[in-house]
Amino acid sequence: MKRPLPDADTVKAAIDTVLKQALATGRRPTVTAVERHLGIPHATFHRHYRDLVEEHFLPRVPAPAQPAPAETISGRTEENLSRLRREDTDLRHTLALYEEAIRQLTLENDALRQHAAIVPLPTGRGTPARA
Structure with a gap:
C-alpha cells in the first residue's frame, strides 16, 4: 500500500x-x-x-562563506610546508639511526650464534642432587 x-x-x-x-x-x-x-x-x-x-x-539558499584571502592561505601554507619538511628530515635521520642499530644488532646476533657452544641444561628429573 x-x-x-x-x-x-x-x-x-x-x-x-x-x-x-x-x-x-x-x-x-x-x-x-x-x-x-x-x-x-x-x-x-x-x-x-x-x-x-x-x-x-x-x-x-545562501551562498557559501567566502574563503580566506589568498595571502593568508599561502602564508600559512608556506609555514606548514617548512615545518613538514623539517619534520620529514628529522624522521628520515631517526630512521637511518634505527636502521644502523638493527643492522649492528643482527650482525652481533649472528656472531654470537656461530660461536656459542650449546650446553644442555639438567632437567631436574633423574639427576642426582648435589650435596
Whole structure:
C-alpha cells in the first residue's frame, strides 16, 4: 500500500521550515533535510518535486562563506610546508639511526650464534642432587 505524496503547498511549507531552522542554527540548508522532514526517500522526492527545489529552494539558499584571502592561505601554507619538511628530515635521520642499530644488532646476533657452544641444561628429573 502506497502512502500518498504531499501536495506542493506542504512541500513548500517544509522547505520554509528547513530554511528557517538552518538560519537559526547557522547551518546550510539541504534538500536532504527537506526530504527527512517530509519522510520521503530521495529518489521519490527528486522525481516528483524537482521543480519546487529549483524554483522555491535553491534561490533562497545562501551562498557559501567566502574563503580566506589568498595571502593568508599561502602564508600559512608556506609555514606548514617548512615545518613538514623539517619534520620529514628529522624522521628520515631517526630512521637511518634505527636502521644502523638493527643492522649492528643482527650482525652481533649472528656472531654470537656461530660461536656459542650449546650446553644442555639438567632437567631436574633423574639427576642426582648435589650435596
